[in-house]
Amino acid sequence: MRSYLNLFGKSPIAPLQSHMDYVFRAVHLLKDLLSACEKQDVALMASIAETISECEHQADIIKNDIRNHLRTSLFLSIDKTSLLDILSIQDGIADYAEDVAVLLTLKPLVIPSSFHEELKDFLTKNIETFDEVHKIIMELGELNESSFGGLEAQRVKSIVNSIAIKEHEGDLIQRKLLKKLLAAESELTFTSFFLWQRIIQTIAFVSDLSEKLANRLRMMLQID
Amino acid sequence: MPFDTLLTLLVILAGCYMAWNIGANDVANAMGTSVGSKALTLRQAVLIAAVLEFGGAFFFGNQVSETVQKGIIDISLFEGQPLLLVYGMLASLIAAGAWLQIASYYGWPVSTTHTIVGSIVGFGAVYGGLDAVHWSNVSFIVTSWVISPIAGGILAFLIFSLLRRVVFYSRNPLAETKRLAPFLLFAFFTVFSMILLVNGLQNLEFKLSFWPGLFVASTIGAIGALIGSFLINKIAVDKLSTSESLSAPSREHLIHLREGFSGETEEKMSVILEDMDSFERSLKKKEDPETVSSEYHTVEKIFGYFQIMSACLMAFSHGANDVANAIGPLSGALTVLKTGRIPEEATIPLWTLALGGVGIVIGLATWGWRVIETIGKKITELTPTRGFAAEFGAALTILIATCLGMPISTTHTLVGAVLGVGLARGIGALNLDVTRDIFVSWLVTVPSGAAITVALFYIIKFMFGS
Numbered sequence: 001m002r003s004y005l006n007l008f009g010k011s012p013i014a015p016l017q018s019h020m021d022y023v024f025r026a027v028h029l030l031k032d033l034l035s036a037c038e039k040q041d042v043a044l045m046a047s048i049a050e051t052i053s054e055c056e057h058q059a060d061i062i063k064n065d066i067r068n069h070l071r072t073s074l075f076l077s078i079d080k081t082s083l084l085d086i087l088s089i090q091d092g093i094a095d096y097a098e099d100v101a102v103l104l105t106l107k108p109l110v111i112p113s114s115f116h117e118e119l120k121d122f123l124t125k126n127i128e129t130f131d132e133v134h135k136i137i138m139e140l141g142e143l144n145e146s147s148f149g150g151l152e153a154q155r156v157k158s159i160v161n162s163i164a165i166k167e168h169e170g171d172l173i174q175r176k177l178l179k180k181l182l183a184a185e186s187e188l189t190f191t192s193f194f195l196w197q198r199i200i201q202t203i204a205f206v207s208d209l210s211e212k213l214a215n216r217l218r219m220m221l222q223i224d
Numbered sequence: 225m226p227f228d229t230l231l232t233l234l235v236i237l238a239g240c241y242m243a244w245n246i247g248a249n250d251v252a253n254a255m256g257t258s259v260g261s262k263a264l265t266l267r268q269a270v271l272i273a274a275v276l277e278f279g280g281a282f283f284f285g286n287q288v289s290e291t292v293q294k295g296i297i298d299i300s301l302f303e304g305q306p307l308l309l310v311y312g313m314l315a316s317l318i319a320a321g322a323w324l325q326i327a328s329y330y331g332w333p334v335s336t337t338h339t340i341v342g343s344i345v346g347f348g349a350v351y352g353g354l355d356a357v358h359w360s361n362v363s364f365i366v367t368s369w370v371i372s373p374i375a376g377g378i379l380a381f382l383i384f385s386l387l388r389r390v391v392f393y394s395r396n397p398l399a400e401t402k403r404l405a406p407f408l409l410f411a412f413f414t415v416f417s418m419i420l421l422v423n424g425l426q427n428l429e430f431k432l433s434f435w436p437g438l439f440v441a442s443t444i445g446a447i448g449a450l451i452g453s454f455l456i457n458k459i460a461v462d463k464l465s466t467s468e469s470l471s472a473p474s475r476e477h478l479i480h481l482r483e484g485f486s487g488e489t490e491e492k493m494s495v496i497l498e499d500m501d502s503f504e505r506s507l508k509k510k511e512d513p514e515t516v517s518s519e520y521h522t523v524e525k526i527f528g529y530f531q532i533m534s535a536c537l538m539a540f541s542h543g544a545n546d547v548a549n550a551i552g553p554l555s556g557a558l559t560v561l562k563t564g565r566i567p568e569e570a571t572i573p574l575w576t577l578a579l580g581g582v583g584i585v586i587g588l589a590t591w592g593w594r595v596i597e598t599i600g601k602k603i604t605e606l607t608p609t610r611g612f613a614a615e616f617g618a619a620l621t622i623l624i625a626t627c628l629g630m631p632i633s634t635t636h637t638l639v640g641a642v643l644g645v646g647l648a649r650g651i652g653a654l655n656l657d658v659t660r661d662i663f664v665s666w667l668v669t670v671p672s673g674a675a676i677t678v679a680l681f682y683i684i685k686f687m688f689g690s
Contacts, residue, residue, distance in 0.1 A: 003333035003661045004253050004635055005598070007642055008605050011652025025498060075646055075654040145520055145607065147649050149393040152520070222393070222649075 009074050012066050012083060013140045016090075019062040020137040023090050026055035026097040027130050027206060033101055034123055038116075042108060049101040056098040063091050077144055082220055089213040090137070093130065096205040103199045112187060112196075115180035122177050122203060125170040129207035132163045133214045149222040156221060160214045167211040174204050231310060231688070232561050238317035239554030239576075240583045245324050246336055246546045247587020249595060251277055253638050254538035256599025257611040263528035264535075266600070270593050272532070273539045274585045280543025281551075281581035282574075283420065284626060288545050289577070290570035291629040292552025295361045296341060297348030299556070299566055306560045308351060311688065313553035315680035316343035316673075320549070323669075323676055333661040335633035338669040340549040341365060346674025347681045368630040369666060372621055373640025380617030380644035387609055388648060391523060401523045402456055405530075409452040412533050412616075414445030416540075419623060456526055475500060527608035534615035541622035542634045547580040549631065554580075606642070610650045614641040636662050 029052045036044040066087055070080060111119060136156050146152040181196055188196070255269040264272070293299075302309040320339040327334040341362070348356045387404075394400040418441035421432045432440065478497050555576040559567050606614065618634070618641035625632045639658055646654040 003639055003658050003665075004256075004642075005602060006333075006655055006661070007639055007658045008603050008651070009653035009655045011605065013652055073656040075643075075656050077646070077649045077652050142520065144652055145524075146392045146397075147388045149388065150391075150397060151395060154395075 010069070011144075012070070012076065013078070013144060015062055015066050016083070016087060017137055017140065019059050019066070019087065020090055020134055022055045022059040022062065023094040023097070024130075024134050026052045026059070026094050027127055029055070030097055030100055030123060030203075031127065033104060034111075034120065037104055037109060038111060040108070040110070045105050049105045052101040053098050056094045059091060059094045063087055077148075078140075078220060082216065085216050086137075086213060089209055089216060093206055093209045093213075096202050096209065099202045100199060100206075103195055103202060106195065107191065109192060109195060112184050114184045114187075115177055118173060118177040118180060119200075122170065122173045122200070125166060125173055126203050126207040126210075129163055129166040129170060130210045132159050132166065133210040133217070135159060136214065136217050143221075147222070148220055153221040153223045157218065157223060160218045163211055163214040167207045170204065170207045174200065227688070228561055231314070232558065235310065235314050235317070235554055235557045235561070236579070238314055238321065239550045240579065240586075241321050242317050242336075242340075242550035242554075243547065243580045243583025244587035244590075245321055246549060247277065247584035247589075248591035249324070249328065249587075250336065250542065250546060250634060251539065251584065251588045251592045252595035252599050253635055254535050254542055254615070255596050257603055257606045257615070258528075258531050258535045259596055259600030260603045260606065261524075261528060261531065261608050261611060263531050263608060266593060266597055269535075269596055269600075270588060272536060273592075273596075274588055276536050276539035277543035277584045277588065278578075278581035280540035280545075281547035281584060282543075282577050284540070284544035285547040285551060285577045285580060286572045287629040288548035288626055288631050289552040289555065289572045291361070291365075292340065292344065292548045292631055293556040293572070294570035295358060295629065296344045296365070297352065298356050298358060301352040301356045303566050306564060306566050307688075308685070309566060310557045310560050311684045312344075312347040312351060312677075312681055313557040315347055315677045315684055316340060316553050317550070319343045319346075319676035319680050320673055323673055327669075332668075333635075333658070333665050334669045335635060335665055336546060336549045337631045337633045338369065338665060339673040340553070341631060342670030342673030343677035344553065345670065346677040349674070350678045351681070365630060366666075368625055368628075368632050369636070372625055372630075372632040372637045373643075373662065375624075376618045376621040376637040376641035377644035377647070378617075379620055380614045380641035381648050383617055384610065384613035384645045384648045384650050387613060388650075391609070392520075397523050398519050401526050402453070405456045405526070406449040406453040408530060409533075410442075410445040410449040412445075412530075412537065413448030414441045415620070415623070416537060417441040417444040419627075456529070459522065459526055524608045527612050531608040531612045531615065534612050534619060537619035537623070538615045538634075538638075541619045541626060543581065543584060544626045545622050545632060546634060547577065547584065550583060551576050551580040552631075605651050605653070610642075610645050613650070614638065614645050617641040617644060633665075636665075 029048055033045060033048045033052070036048060067084070070083070074080075076083065136159055139152065139156065142152050143156060177200055178197075181193070181200065185193065251273050255264070255273045258264045259266055259269045299309055302312075317340075320336065320343050323339050324334065324336060345357055345362060390404055391397050391400050418437060421441055422434060422437040475497070478493055478500070551572065555572045556567075556570075558573075558576065559571045615638070618638040621637050621641070622632065622634055625637075639662065642651070643654060643656075643659070645651055
């Protein structure tokens with residue numbers, strides 16, 4: 001009886017999802033952070049940045065918890081290396097969200113009107129890309145239930161495709177944005193130019209990693 | 225009190241204790257997951273288990289009981305002193321019961337079957353010398369211990385892979401389930417009635433030979449499949465109920481609170497609200513009729529009924545195989561006490577099988593239901609499709625072993641079957657530590673059972689004299 005009871009281990013899917021929830025929170029706070037930046041509300045920006053960093057910290061705690069409980073004797077329906085990869089990519093997204101928050105709050109920044117719209121679009125597109133992959137992670141339970149195949153897997157596959165498209169759209173916006181940034185060279189001080197360039201680059205990592213995560217998840221499916 | 229009556233009473237008590245132990249600890253393996261997946265309520269599970277365990281023990285328990293009684297040691301060696309055989313069997317029963325009690329107290333994974341076989345080998349070897357043990361039979365039995373979990377695993381792997389291919393990987397899981405249902409029902413009813421017709425009812429002087437049996441069994445199977453698939457076709461796709469209304473008042477309350485506070489508490493409220501939001505998002509996703517999960521949900525619901533079937537088969541085969549651990553030694557000892565000499569043939573009176581069945585049911589009623597409840601609560605990973613595959617694979621293995629008269633560990637077979645489903649990527653996480661437990665159980669239980677039995681044997685012999 002006891003050996004039967006002991007047979008069942010704790011599935012890491014739910015912890016992985018709650019890790020992703022913190023990442024989700026951190027990424028979505030970037031929107032609020034940018035609108036606070038528009039309003040030049042430094043106090044609000046600082047508090048949002050603090051919350052983002054808190055989310056990242058919580059995600060780290062969950063990450064270590066998952067890693068520390070993956071004993072060699074545990075047999076999972078998701079390959080262990082895949083699981084660790086997924087976890088570290090998710091964690092990377094949270095790290096970049098935190099980096100953006102830090103870069104935006106290093107010194108009071110004014111968003112130049114010449115690329116204000118593009119910057120907002122760019123962030124929105126990156127968050128959209130992330131939202132799609134967040135959707136896949138939240139469906140891991142159902143995927144596990146259908147044994148990583150069938151209709152559910154087809155759905156996930158189509159989400160992965162849409163992520164690739166969204167990431168490409170993000171790249172196009174990024175190119176436009178960078179052109180505008182370079183054109184505004186003369187209006188900006190060296191530090192603001194440097195910071196904007198870094199911020200744009202770091203935001204782009206969110207969709208890059210989202211696509212990477214989606215491709216990693218695609219590899220787990222048992223469909224052609 | 226006359227000496228023989230006292231001894232008879234002791235033997236019956238020890239046998240009943242053993243049967244009680246089996247009912248208390250092992251029945252839960254069959255029913256626990258069905259309770260966990262809410263396919264059965266606890267009460268229904270206990271009732272079904274009681275009927276089928278008794279049925280298995282009563283109709284089908286004699287094969288393995290004969291092996292336990294006569295196949296392990298050469299009882300003709302006791303020709304001169306039949307009482308010593310009684311002592312030996314009594315010692316085996318008490319030793320196995322005591323060892324099980326100790327082991328479950330410390331949480332060691334031991335098997336009733338391994339213990340009783342070890343006990344009988346122990347007293348046979350010590351009293352009759354090494355020649356008294358039918359080593360070839362014993363090695364067969366030990367081999368069957370190794371093979372049964374593997375066979376259960378392979379069968380469960382195949383069954384689950386079939387389900388995966390046919391149901392989960394199809395574009396229309398529900399329709400495929402309904403298409404597959406008659407075949408599964410047919411297989412179930414045919415196997416079940418075949419066993420009863422050809423082997424099981426001979427206790428009631430009713431026996432069909434193989435071919436007529438197969439004919440009648442497949443007819444019953446076809447009828448069962450017809451009725452069953454008619455019922456299954458009436459199951460509609462489930463829509464999960466709305467849950468938004470549940471959280472609305474608490475959300476309002478939280479927003480209210482947040483407005484009333486500032487600083488730390490306000491932030492805390494915001495965090496709780498965020499948590500609620502993400503919780504609701506996940507709930508909504510489950511409700512979304514667009515998602516396929518409601519279809520999979522219905523598939524699991526249908527398999528809930530199949531899982532009840534497989535649990536029935538599991539309980540039946542468990543009763544048939546494990547009752548022998550109590551009744552094999554008990555009936556051997558009782559026959560000697562009644563006739564005063566060693567029986568030529570293994571004799572299993574029908575009433576002893578009934579006694580074993582009743583013992584198991586009492587064990588289930590007094591303690592086993594608690595274990596079913598525990599297992600049901602703790603094992604949520606095993607959804608009906610997984611549970612069905614594992615239980616069906618295990619039950620088939622146990623039935624085959626029972627037909628061959630092999631006393632095997634039902635728990636280990638089920639563990640093997642669940643591992644099989646896991647290998648087919650069916651289960652989120654499995655502890656492979658358990659396989660080590662099983663190895664240890666093979667190595668440790670037999671010698672321990674043997675040692676305790678030998679000690680008890682000498683104590684009993686000293687007390688009653690020879």
